Amino acid sequence: DGGITQSPKYLFRKEGQNVTLSCEQNLNHDAMYWYRQDPGQGLRLIYYSQIVNDFQKGDIAEGYSVSREKKESFPLTVTSAQKNPTAFYLCASTNRLAGGDTQYFGPGTRLTVL
Amino acid sequence: EDQVTQSPEALRLQEGESSSLNCSYTVSGLRGLFWYRQDPGKGPEFLFTLYSAGEEKEKERLKATLTKKESFLHITAPKPEDSATYLCAVQASIDYGGSQGNLIFGKGTKLSVKP
Numbered sequence: 001d002g003g004i005t006q007s008p009k010y011l012f013r014k015e016g017q018n019v020t021l022s023c024e025q026n027l028n029h030d031a032m033y034w035y036r037q038d039p040g041q042g043l044r045l046i047y048y049s050q051i052v053n054d055f056q057k058g059d060i061a062e063g064y065s066v067s068r069e070k071k072e073s074f075p076l077t078v079t080s081a082q083k084n085p086t087a088f089y090l091c092a093s094t095n096r097l098a099g100g101d102t103q104y105f106g107p108g109t110r111l112t113v114l
Numbered sequence: 115e116d117q118v119t120q121s122p123e124a125l126r127l128q129e130g131e132s133s134s135l136n137c138s139y140t141v142s143g144l145r146g147l148f149w150y151r152q153d154p155g156k157g158p159e160f161l162f163t164l165y166s167a168g169e170e171k172e173k174e175r176l177k178a179t180l181t182k183k184e185s186f187l188h189i190t191a192p193k194p195e196d197s198a199t200y201l202c203a204v205q206a207s208i209d210y211g212g213s214q215g216n217l218i219f220g221k222g223t224k225l226s227v228k229p
């Protein structure tokens with residue numbers, strides 16, 4: 001089945017640690033996105049990538065980093081510089097080169113800082 | 115500034131009691147408006163895309179409509195399994211300064227349907 005997978009489902013981080021969230025898609029989509037979701041707030045864009053080896057900052061990129069070495073993979077690193085990282089993280093993808101606008105989402109990773 | 119506002123924040127319905135959710139938006143040029151359903155602890159599930167005023171789309175008990183300023187998600191004879199948070203998002207046209215066509219999300223409407 002085609003889709004987007006995110007791992008792990010739950011992640012716990014200690015103060016001062018960097019952690020990496022995985023996002024993989026087998027939909028052959030060219031564009032991938034990372035969002036953060038907090039209670040009572042809309043989804044906020046962290047980073048996005050239109051093509052391999054290229055990515056742009058979203059609205060709240062500070063304290064995060066990404067890479068896009070393969071079309072199907074877009075990992076997100078939450079660094080120790082992110083002061084309030086506890087949130088639900090969502091990865092999405094879309095087939096922009098084919099004219100698609102709809103973003104399809106993965107199941108999410110819940111990150112908790114201990 | 116491009117903005118999306120959803121109302122109400124929460125809605126409680128009895129099974130079979132039809133109602134509507136509202137998504138009002140301000141955007142320089144609308145490329146598309148999207149509705150998603152999100153269950154607790156899960157990723158949003160795509161429902162509809164609307165592109166132009168007057169457009170309507172239906173799926174089972176759900177019907178989405180679009181005007182130049184807002185969209186409605188009508189729920190007809192809802193069932194308990196329709197309980198979820200419904201998210202609305204808009205995509206601005208790149209021609210009007212939209213950033214690579216990225217989505218702007220509202221905060222969602224939490225729908226509860228009681229049997």
